Amino acid sequence: MPEIDPTEHEIADLGPEVNQIDDEQELEEMLALEKGGEARDAVITLIENRLDDVAGEAEDVDPAGADLTEMTIADIANMVREVDDVDVLEDILDREQDGKDRKGAKSQIESRIQSLEGDDGEETEVEYVPPEEKYPDLDHPTADKQYVEGTVDGDYRDMWVYCETQQGQLVDVSREMLGQARHLMDTYNTEGDPSEGQYGGDEDGNPEEVVAVLIGDGVSELAEECIAYGADRVVYHEDERLERFKHKPYTEIFCHMCRDFEADWREYHEPRYNIFPATNNGRDLSALVQGELDSGLASDCSDLYIESAMISNPAKTGTPGDSKEFDRILHMPRPDFSGFEYSTILCIDKPHRDFHPQGASVIPGTFDMPDPDHEREGEIVEHDLELPDEWFDIEIVESDRLDDGVDLTGNDVIVSMGRGIADDPTRGIELGVELADQFEEADLGLSRGVLTASYQFDSHVEQYVQMERQIGESGQEVEPDVYIAAGISGAVQHKVGMDESDTIIAINTDTDADIRDFSDYFIQGDLFEVLPQLTEALEEGDFAEAVAEVSDD
Amino acid sequence: MTKHEHYEALVVGCGPGGAAAAATLANQGVETLVLERGTDAGSKNVSGGLLYGEKSAPYTLDTLFPNFREEAAERPVGEYYIHNVAGRQVKTFDLHDIHHRDTEWCDAVLRRKMDSWLADRVHEMTRETGGGLLTNVRVNGLLRDGGEIVGVTLDELDPITADVIIAADGVNSELARDAGLMDWEDPEDWFQGVKAVVEMDPEVINERFGIDDDEGVAHLFSGDLFDGVRGGGFLYTNDQTLSVGTVFHLDSISEEQAEPHELLDNLLTHPLLDQWFQGEYEEREYAAKLVPDSKKVAHPSPHRGRLLLVGDAAGQMQAQGPIIKGMNHAVTAGGLAAEAFQEAKTRGDTNAAGELYERKLEEEGVLAKLRPKRYRATRAVSESSIVNKVGNAVLDSPVGSVGLKAAGKFGLLEKSFNSPFVLGMIPDTKMSYAVIPERIGEVMGTRVTDDNTVEPPELDDRIGDLTYDVDDPHIELQDNSFEASGTAVTACPVSAEDFGGGCYREETIKTNGGQEKVVSLDTQPCVECGTCAVVADTHWEHPSGGKGVEYKQG
């Protein structure tokens, strides 16, 4: 008799109880009771599910000693999948032959043995049927794309790096990528251990290159810099119509360069690796180019390295159950779930379709900025191609460049205003600006307290009341020769933005204000009176005197 | 509808409620994903710190998580006293009986340590089911399909769908609000808790509290310490710190325009505490959070569609007189919600989980503890101010104090403090929190002669000592007039009148021809306590995952 007679319980109470029971016997008895009683479907399912679970757990037997006669073919299949030792498997096979000698069971064990032994020449290759034939009922949007199924065992070389520019300059991430590409290819070209990414060059032992790509207006001027940062070769295309990034021409040019461009140094099908920056434009370009080249893309990568990879996916190896080592695989780790997990993406050829170039876009700042070597030598190649007008159908009619923002660092003097201006905020800002105007290299700073207040400013000073003038922990850090803090209490979050200043002068009505502790001069007084005096003294040229006179410290 | 990532169960929040729900789900093999906004579980959480393992509870943390008490808790608390204070006069009652009633064990806890310990286990357990725990993600709303709740939306990730969503996202639950199950309108529904974690060497604790390494004490305080604000104070011993704090009715804080940090300081600097501080005071952390009052807001039917609320999110926080029980009920509710889902699933109808959960709360007697019928019956009268006044009059008369003395002599008062029946009934009036204890202290108390010389830190230093990762403002002032939102200047635990460094600051601006009193808001010092969501006119959300304040103690 089981401990719980299910017929005496509501189903709601049974759930947790049943799921606690581990004894098959007991569960069987309960099942029998229920079936003999009301035979409620839900209860039967509940107990049967539990039975399955419990039975499943029990299955965790040692394969070497398992009693095969007690096991179903499915059980055996499950069991052998976990076994990696061929001898153990041979033994299981023998025992099955001596025992029930089931055909299905034997073929499961044999196929496991075969997959472990791998290359014995007898492997069954998956027969390749083009998808159009295999699934005639589906539409095949890529059927007419010559490259999709076309390229098998193509010839690939070199690491190509798209070097983005802004305002006629390389953006930092371009330099970072060149540095990493240099490092990767130097290793790659070294004779040594493939698991360390050392292949001694290509399949024939010839070194491969880092190829920098520049597209834009007047970009040839940047070619030397690309070499200094690590490129062996720079391919550039310049045209005034390329001044701004545009999807169509940039994609067409890049693809032509790396796939169709005929040059003696480019006697290969496509690049082995394509690297792009994961910037706004780089993300667009990388997706368009890799799509057009019918390969894949790992976007927003946070590292890159080259290594061999053991792969057992039959779609890639062509033989089920077999593992195969792939060489020269670019490993592309990238954050998933916005950085909560990482996956490493590999882009690997299939038996009937190549996946090259192996493409990645790289998060700016991922790699260290290399030191440029201006002595380095490299080739500079101009890409010649007529750019048809249709590529420029899209016209940019208006554009705006965002302000660089206010940079307070580098000033000799900063005059900062705090909530002490509350009585007349507009006048307070005016006084600060007037004082700052007395110096050559000076600007106005603000405490956060002012910026988050509900103060209303007249329009002529509003332009000064900007977040970018905030000094402190969540604003800018400055260290001018002279820092004048008017009506600022000196909260620690403000302090960390200014206490490296050479001389700190505080103006405050409250002699207990914290700022006094780290000021060189403390002027007790109303800023509305003190600031005009200081301004006046400066106009007359005796600032130091004026400060010394009014200061208490 | 677009296809979203799907899990069998989503648990939002990894406090005690979420951890219990997730562990129970994982034990049943349910594929469970847990989402927590803190950079580490516990980094957002505060409690006073007494975690009860109730004998009658179907789920407790020590059974769900082996070694919980040894590894994640501080000291087991065996002694429990309440001090009735009137100036320097103090009368102490031993609340041993009520403390041990239905108590299997009771440990002091610090939430950062406890919750992050739980989270590690939860992650391991849920990983086994194909899910896991993600921190640094904030759920910002419910995902609906044709009006039905099917999942959640997040700041950091694409929407995720699930067969059941267990919202264990604590007080100010954005999910409960989104589902229309809770509003944040009435200050009467909430308490505000404020706490300081104070450093003290373990040996010093042992010596000054007269305990051993593996023993702890709880002291409660009520009476005239708190300028007439309704509520009380507590002090619990941890391994190497003390948790000292206050819990007040939010409506009382608002009405009295009290400054919560000052009320805490009143307690910290009271002569009675000199015996323990002896002139030394090193504050490790200042913290605050709203606490729901289950008597008023425990939701009788805390579910809607696939959404089940547990713990503070459902208002399941029981203030039984001075005893505060929130964490343990959150654990029970989490376990029951998970159990309800598993059962609904076995029946082939996961939609029945909510109903089952509600029934279990009822059957396990949880709801009866949270919303005692006695309270429902007495509240209407005892909280009206007339009764209050009569009560006051009685207490002020000589007869009143004779009565008290007599009651004291026969131990009646101590007895009634120790009666769950009386405690369940205690009306939330000034009389029960301040006036009666004060009279008890006055009439029966002995004088404390010590002088407490400690100086707790100023508010700006308290803020300065906290760790923040600030982001865009997560609270918007809808109405910045002083009438609408001025209460927050005082009630916000990190703001104060005449303090420029707080969240809420009172300002006078010139308008056409006049002056206007307004408030301005800077959310950087915000400790996300939830107070201004109730007392000011705001649009209130939690900061994005990992942003905002990070408690190291909790």
Ligand SMILES: Cc1cc2nc3c(=O)[nH]c(=O)nc-3n(C[C@H](O)[C@H](O)[C@H](O)COP(=O)(O)OP(=O)(O)OC[C@H]3O[C@@H](n4cnc5c(N)ncnc54)[C@H](O)[C@@H]3O)c2cc1C
């Ligand atoms: C000062 C004070 C003293 C107290 N004293 C005690 C006491 O002594 N004993 C006691 O039992 N109780 C006490 N409580 C009450 C107790 O802390 C709560 O009842 C308990 O923490 C509730 O547990 P919970 O799991 O429901 O929610 P919480 O512990 O609040 O957990 C909610 C979790 O959800 C996360 N979260 C919230 N929103 C989101 C979102 N949108 N997305 C993702 N994650 C989210 C939070 O970060 C948090 O980790 C006290 C409370 C305070 C403030």
Ligand SMILES: Cc1cc2nc3c(=O)[nH]c(=O)nc-3n(C[C@H](O)[C@H](O)[C@H](O)COP(=O)(O)OP(=O)(O)OC[C@H]3O[C@@H](n4cnc5c(N)ncnc54)[C@H](O)[C@@H]3O)c2cc1C
């Ligand atoms: C996480 C975090 C990050 C922060 N980041 C920053 C930051 O980057 N930068 C920053 O500045 N703050 C920051 N703060 C805010 C900081 O804590 C203070 O609140 C802020 O610096 C206060 O500004 P204040 O000194 O202008 O105002 P208050 O503290 O209000 O001080 C005003 C001062 O003016 C004096 N005063 C009043 N009237 C007069 C008068 N007529 N003449 C002279 N003196 C007068 C008063 O005595 C007082 O000392 C941050 C806060 C937090 C929590």
Ligand code: SF4
């Ligand atoms: S701003 Fe609001 S939520 Fe933040 S600490 Fe103050 S009252 Fe609490």
